[in-house]
Each structure stands twice: as C-alpha cells, then as structure tokens.
Amino acid sequence: MVEMVHRIQDIICDAIAHLDSSTFREDKWTREEGGGGRSRVFSGGHVFEKAGVNVSVVHGILSPEAALRMGGGNDLGSDNLDFFATGLSLVLHPHNPMAPTVHANYRYFERGDGLSDGSWWFGGGADLTPSYLFEDDAIHFHQVHKTVCDRHDIADYEAFKSWCDDYFHIKHRSERRGVGGVFFDDLRAESKEVCFAFVEDCASHFLDAYLPIIERRKDMEFTAQQKEWQQLRRGRYVEFNLVYDRGTKFGLTTNGRIESILMSLPLTSRWEYCHEVKSGTDEEKMLNVLRQPVDWLKR
Amino acid sequence: MVEMVHRIQDIICDAIAHLDSSTFREDKWTREEGGGGRSRVFSGGHVFEKAGVNVSVVHGILSPEAALRMGGGNDLGSDNLDFFATGLSLVLHPHNPMAPTVHANYRYFERGDGLSDGSWWFGGGADLTPSYLFEDDAIHFHQVHKTVCDRHDIADYEAFKSWCDDYFHIKHRSERRGVGGVFFDDLRAESKEVCFAFVEDCASHFLDAYLPIIERRKDMEFTAQQKEWQQLRRGRYVEFNLVYDRGTKFGLTTNGRIESILMSLPLTSRWEYCHEVKSGTDEEKMLNVLRQPVDWLKR
Numbered sequence: 216m217v218e219m220v221h222r223i224q225d226i227i228c229d230a231i232a233h234l235d236s237s238t239f240r241e242d243k244w245t246r247e248e249g250g251g252g253r254s255r256v257f258s259g260g261h262v263f264e265k266a267g268v269n270v271s272v273v274h275g276i277l278s279p280e281a282a283l284r285m286g287g288g289n290d291l292g293s294d295n296l297d298f299f300a301t302g303l304s305l306v307l308h309p310h311n312p313m314a315p316t317v318h319a320n321y322r323y324f325e326r327g328d329g330l331s332d333g334s335w336w337f338g339g340g341a342d343l344t345p346s347y348l349f350e351d352d353a354i355h356f357h358q359v360h361k362t363v364c365d366r367h368d369i370a371d372y373e374a375f376k377s378w379c380d381d382y383f384h385i386k387h388r389s390e391r392r393g394v395g396g397v398f399f400d401d402l403r404a405e406s407k408e409v410c411f412a413f414v415e416d417c418a419s420h421f422l423d424a425y426l427p428i429i430e431r432r433k434d435m436e437f438t439a440q441q442k443e444w445q446q447l448r449r450g451r452y453v454e455f456n457l458v459y460d461r462g463t464k465f466g467l468t469t470n471g472r473i474e475s476i477l478m479s480l481p482l483t484s485r486w487e488y489c490h491e492v493k494s495g496t497d498e499e500k501m502l503n504v505l506r507q508p509v510d511w512l513k514r
Numbered sequence: 515m516v517e518m519v520h521r522i523q524d525i526i527c528d529a530i531a532h533l534d535s536s537t538f539r540e541d542k543w544t545r546e547e548g549g550g551g552r553s554r555v556f557s558g559g560h561v562f563e564k565a566g567v568n569v570s571v572v573h574g575i576l577s578p579e580a581a582l583r584m585g586g587g588n589d590l591g592s593d594n595l596d597f598f599a600t601g602l603s604l605v606l607h608p609h610n611p612m613a614p615t616v617h618a619n620y621r622y623f624e625r626g627d628g629l630s631d632g633s634w635w636f637g638g639g640a641d642l643t644p645s646y647l648f649e650d651d652a653i654h655f656h657q658v659h660k661t662v663c664d665r666h667d668i669a670d671y672e673a674f675k676s677w678c679d680d681y682f683h684i685k686h687r688s689e690r691r692g693v694g695g696v697f698f699d700d701l702r703a704e705s706k707e708v709c710f711a712f713v714e715d716c717a718s719h720f721l722d723a724y725l726p727i728i729e730r731r732k733d734m735e736f737t738a739q740q741k742e743w744q745q746l747r748r749g750r751y752v753e754f755n756l757v758y759d760r761g762t763k764f765g766l767t768t769n770g771r772i773e774s775i776l777m778s779l780p781l782t783s784r785w786e787y788c789h790e791v792k793s794g795t796d797e798e799k800m801l802n803v804l805r806q807p808v809d810w811l812k813r
Contacts, residue, residue: 240787240788242788256787256788258786258787265785265787267787386766387766387772387775388772446782450779453752453756453783454756454776457752457753457756457757458756458757458766467685467686467757473686473687474787474788476686477753477785478787480749480785481785482784482785482786483745483782483783483784483785484752484782484783484784485781485782485783486564486776486779486780486781486782487557487781488539488555488557488564488566488773488777489539489541489555489773
C-alpha cells in the first residue's frame, strides 16, 4: 500500500502538471510522534486554482477522541490505541466555474496488531463537486467507478455510491457537497490482498474518471456572475471540510501536518447572507441535484 | 434581557448604518421548536464588507450533545434539558485591511427551572480581529472593557481578558484569532440583577470600544498585497468559527437559523498553501501578537 500510494501520486502528479503546464512544489515532512509524508501542491496554475496530491505514512498512539473518529476498529474498544495509517489524498480546484472540483482518497489503517480481524481495514473513494451541472460529467465519473467496482466481488457500487451521498452531506444546508461518486470505509472482507486489489484498481482509474471531464470544461467561456456562484459553492466546500470531514478532524486531533490537511480548502471562497438562486436558472438546476441525489447510471 | 438585547440592537444598528450610509436588511424568523429572532445584515457597504447584528430568543429541549457544548449548566447533569436562551451577536467585517473585524455577544441561558443555582447564567464578551496591528486600537478596545469591568464587583477584567485569549485560540495554527478583548461565561454570582447590570453595561459600551477605531482606520490607504493578507486572515477567521466556536456548534446542533449563525463568516476569504510572512514585516508583527498574546494595559 505504501509503495502503491507513492507510485499513484507520481502518475497523477505527472498528468496534472502536464495538463496545467505547472510544477508541483514538493514538501517532505515528518511527524514528531512517528512517520511523515510527501505533499505536492501548486496554486495559481493555468487550469487549477489549487491542486494538492498528498501521501502520508504515519504511526503512533491514538487519542481516544481520534479513535472514535476513525472509520473502523470500532470493535477494538478503547484498548489497542497503537495505529498505523497510510494513504493518498488529493483535491483539485479548477479556475473555470464550468469545471468541477474533484477529491479522492485511498487509505489503509491498522489498530493494534494489524493481523487479527477488525485490526486492519481499507477505505477510500472519489467524488466530484461541480458548480454547474453537466449530466454527462456525472455519468462518466460514476460509470468509471462502477466499472472498477464490478470487477471486484467485495465492492458494491450501489452501496458505495449511496455511502458517498450520505458522507458528503452538509447537514445544516440539507445539501450534498457535489454529485457524488463512491465512498467506502472499514473494508476488510476476504483478505488484505483482495481488498488491496480493489483499492489499487480504484486509484489506478482516477485519471480515467476525471481527465476527460476537465479536458472538456477547462476552456469554456464563463461570466463574472458564474464565477461568483463558484465562489459561493467553494464556501460550502469549506463548510463541509471544516465542520464534517472525518479526515480533517482526524488530522487536526492527531497533530497532522496542518498545511497538508488544509490544502483541501479552495484558494478563495465567499459567503453571502441569504443568497437565493432564481427559479429556472442553471444555479437552481445544480442545487436541486445537491438537495436530492440522483442515480446517474439509472436515468 | 430580552428587552435589552433588542434595544441595544437598535442602537448599534443605527450607528453602523449611519457610519456606512447603508441600510440593514431585517429578517424576523421563528424556530419550529420554539422562539425565533431578528437578524439584521448588510453586505457590500461603503465601510463594511459584511455587517450582521442579530438577536434571538429561543427555547426548547436540548440534545445531550448541545447541552455538553453550553457554557454552564454543567452541574445539572443530563436531566433538565429544557432550555431558554436569548442574546445579541454581532460581527462587523470592514473592507479596509487596516480596519479590524469585531465580534461581540451578550447572552443569557436557562436550563430547567431557571431559578435554582446553576440553572441560569450569563455570558458574553467582545473581541477585536485586526489584519494589521495598531497598538493604540488594541489598548483602546481593552481599556473600554476594563473600565466597564472595574465598575462591577463580579467582573474581573484580568480573568476575562485571559479567558478571551484562551477561547479564541485556533489550536491547529497555534494562533489566537485576534488581539482579544473580554470573554466570560457561566456568570451567576450574587443575583440575576447584579449579573444583568454588568452585561448591560458591556453591551452599552460596545460602540465606545469600536467606533473610534473604525473611524480612524476605514479610509486609510492600502495596497493589493495588504488586501490579500486580510483575505488570508479572513480564512483563519473561518477556521476558528467552523472548527471551534461554541456558539456556531450550538446553533448547528439545535436547528438554529443557518443564515443567522453563519452571518459571522466573512464575505470572502483565501487559503494559500504554506503561506509565510517575511521577517521584519507588518504581517510578521501581527502574527507575533497572535502567537503570544499581549497584556495591552500593562505595557
């Protein structure tokens, strides 16, 4: 898993750097309590306002608070607070409001011995956050992920798609963060090898899911008003990440590297009091989908 | 208290509307579970990017989660989850990066019968968040609050000043949100009348603390680079409010009016990966004070 996340980080960064004609800044960091990571970020690119692709390999002793926030290990109780975690996490925020933000994460956790049942698990997923809805984009993104899931007996696209909608839920707004994708956690069926094969397959197809979308949206024309709507949606992204995201909370309570954790935040965002979208507009069309998730592959 | 917060809301809104040559939009709202409020907000004014002055009077039954997040009532256990709360909350974000953001809150809570000891308490305070440090502003703001505290036996400026520094602490950044002010909670000494007299005195002197500062900063010249630094500091403001602020969390878990709770967020904000301030600059001078709070009245 450690080898895989580094290899996929290289592949994804090469593709994104090429697309953007930009170079990632790389920061290698270590964590006092054990482990470290390799963060790659650039901002103010040609296509992306901000792009971050991070890997980390950390270990130590969980606080009981952090243990509660993990996706698995629930049957271990409050003993066995030793942990090992590795993963890749990426967020790409394009400039163009017609081009969606994307987030992906592939991770492996161990608590305690990492051998007995319940002491190891995988998690991950990818989700798409447009400011303007292009149904073709949502369908393509979901289709790539369904195709990967269908190759693995332990993966259930329908369940992982619903889990994604449930997870990226900004409860206080009654909105989802975006048009979803897949999300899974506490994955520990069959064997580590079987689970790993699925997670590696997901990570290996991230670019297939996103590149065609960004290619066709990055140079579209847009108005100042559309850019402002994107900024308001960026504000919602910030709300989700700071109020609900488990990865962010986990990082903030385990003395993670703050700049790597918060690289997921957009470069700029906006909050307008009581903003309302007009009936029949593209903004309303987007909001309707965020309020009522769609089964993109069943339409 | 209910009468007072409405009266002070009128006084503060009149002064701010006059200063800004703007008109507040007023929204009266009700809450399904009981009570409601009167929110007054404008954005894009002449002086203020966003200004919100809200009052609310709500009652109902607390969730155990919300009860834990309250400032008082800790000795009531998990019984007596009936509550009554009223307060005034304001946030003013000026355009000019030389002019500080200010926040104030004056509140009264009851849990259970509201008569027995520990079933009622007051809280409140005011704090100043500059992007650029003007020591005179910090000293003036603190001096006004110390003068108010000194008139009341139950108020301890030194303790409330430290409490403010502790409360507005962005732990993951090891920074305070601003140059502080006063913060107090679970105030229930002597009698309701005695506590109310102090809180009313604070609220009545908010404008004395802030108006002279905004008057002398609102028209100062500034550069695009200084405006960008302000935007980064706004990002930190968002981080504090969404990750730590008890009032925000309380609102989000008690089905409060979202737009009124989140009116505290700035109109725009910015996050730059690994932003660093240069040695010897005004930005560094500001950060040093945020990292190591100053006793403004003892210098």
